[in-house]
Amino acid sequence: MDKYKNLVLEVKPDLVQLPLHIYQPSIDVCKEVVDSGTKLIGKLVLPKNTVQVPKNHFADMFKKYNGLISIWDFGGEPETRPDQAGCRFGGSPKQFVDLMSAFYYTGKEIDPENTIGGCGWITPTFNGLLGNDDRSGFLRECLGYWIGDVLDFVSLNFYVYGYGGTKNIFVGMGKVNELLATWEVSKPIVVSEFGVPCSGDPAFYHIIQTPERQAVSLLEQNILFNSMGIDYSIWFALQYEGWGLVAESGEKRPSYHVMQTMMRMLKGSIYQKQIKALPSRSVEERWITDKVQWHVFNKGAQDVHVVWLTGGYSLVRKAPPGAIFYNMYGEELLNEVLVDTYPKYMVTDAGQVGQKDFMMR
Known part of the structure; x- marks a missing residue:
């Protein structure tokens, strides 16, 4: 060392x-x-x-x-x-x-x-x-x-x-x-x-x-x-x-x-839960429901979500109101976000984003 x-x-x-x-x-x-x-x-x-x-x-x-x-x-x-x-x-x-x-x-x-x-x-x-x-x-x-x-x-x-x-x-x-x-x-x-x-x-x-x-x-x-x-x-x-x-x-x-x-x-965060994703009503997106890894950590007044897809799949999503996205290197992502095999961070107010607020269109 x-x-x-x-x-x-x-x-x-x-x-x-x-x-x-x-x-x-x-x-x-x-x-x-x-x-x-x-x-x-x-x-x-x-x-x-x-x-x-x-x-x-x-x-x-x-x-x-x-x-x-x-x-x-x-x-x-x-x-x-x-x-x-x-x-x-x-x-x-x-x-x-x-x-x-x-x-x-x-x-x-x-x-x-x-x-x-x-x-x-x-x-x-x-x-x-x-x-x-x-x-x-x-x-x-x-x-x-x-x-x-x-x-x-x-x-x-x-x-x-x-x-x-x-x-x-x-x-x-x-x-x-x-x-x-x-x-x-x-x-x-x-x-x-x-x-x-x-x-x-x-x-x-x-x-x-x-x-x-x-x-x-x-x-x-x-x-x-x-x-x-x-x-x-x-x-x-x-x-x-x-x-x-x-x-x-x-x-x-x-x-x-x-x-x-x-x-x-x-x-300093505490792991909270894994959220079950409900991507959309389409057959194609329902197929990848089980490919979504969506985990939530709490840091007091903020939640930090970590999201990625397995199996080579990807989805394009807009950040929920008030949420800020970052790639795994900490660079802020603007507008639409490509959720894929590279994990992304989503920072929100505590409890702001749940099962139906992000993956579903």
């Missing part, structure tokens, strides 16, 4: 997740970011073959960032086994629960106010449905060893493009909620990683998008996570090959500007 501090201060995110197993930012930079109003999350993924509890390492990290980091997320996709690409933990479910328990109790001993959880589960992506393999057995066994007792929250790694698309968000959440309910674990759910690349490793050719579509994906998924009551979601990453908001060259990708606009438009 030291290198990109100014970018973080410019975007003004609610949260920044620090991969402390990769680098540990300076205390001074962390303090400056925290003082700006951004909270820090400490993320820790141990080396793949770790089975002995490194309690002293845990304690040193908690002490170093005490008072600056109060949210701690342990683990990353432990379900991915050694014979599968991307394995980050080679041990058994019982060994993983022992590590999580040591991390949890060490952090609580140093500061009882620490919020400690994890474990970056990939089960919602690889849920056994939509053609994806099923990796949920590892999480199921961890729950059997009562890992829920040492989690203040449950974190998920959610990669949906190439694995069923955004509908896998709903399928994956169903799988995770079923497992948690079976073991009577009722904890907040967060998304510790989501994203999609716009260049890079040929292994990801099946999911690589254009830079602009990457930006669309960032905004759409954030809105959908909000609609499901997920406490927070973390885009992977600020800079990392084709995944980052910023390219290796330092160039800001469209996703960077869309993130910045999203923070400006939605910061």
Whole structure:
């Protein structure tokens, strides 16, 4: 974060997740970011073959960032086994629960106010449905060893493009909620990683998008996570090959500007509801009723609507009286508005625009 501090201060995110197993930012930079109003999350993924509890390492990290980091997320996709690409933990479910328990109790001993959880589960992506393999057995066994007792929250790694698309968000959440309910674990759910690349490793050719579509994906998924009551979601990453908001060259990708606009438009808002769209009386427009995504956030005296169409469809609409439209980069749109696969913001007085005030002609 030291290198990109100014970018973080410019975007003004609610949260920044620090991969402390990769680098540990300076205390001074962390303090400056925290003082700006951004909270820090400490993320820790141990080396793949770790089975002995490194309690002293845990304690040193908690002490170093005490008072600056109060949210701690342990683990990353432990379900991915050694014979599968991307394995980050080679041990058994019982060994993983022992590590999580040591991390949890060490952090609580140093500061009882620490919020400690994890474990970056990939089960919602690889849920056994939509053609994806099923990796949920590892999480199921961890729950059997009562890992829920040492989690203040449950974190998920959610990669949906190439694995069923955004509908896998709903399928994956169903799988995770079923497992948690079976073991009577009722904890907040967060998304510790989501994203999609716009260049890079040929292994990801099946999911690589254009830079602009990457930006669309960032905004759409954030809105959908909000609609499901997920406490927070973390885009992977600020800079990392084709995944980052910023390219290796330092160039800001469209996703960077869309993130910045999203923070400006939605910061401090509360998700209200999804509105069922009723486009028109014509057969052609009734056909796309279920293609409309229309979500409403409230910011006190104002509502912020986020609207887009799926499946490549589009509609031309006039803004309701008093409403102001913006594209996903924050540029104001005048007169007629093309509602299409690129999300648009509509700002209105609170409660001014409802089901019959916009989509219907």
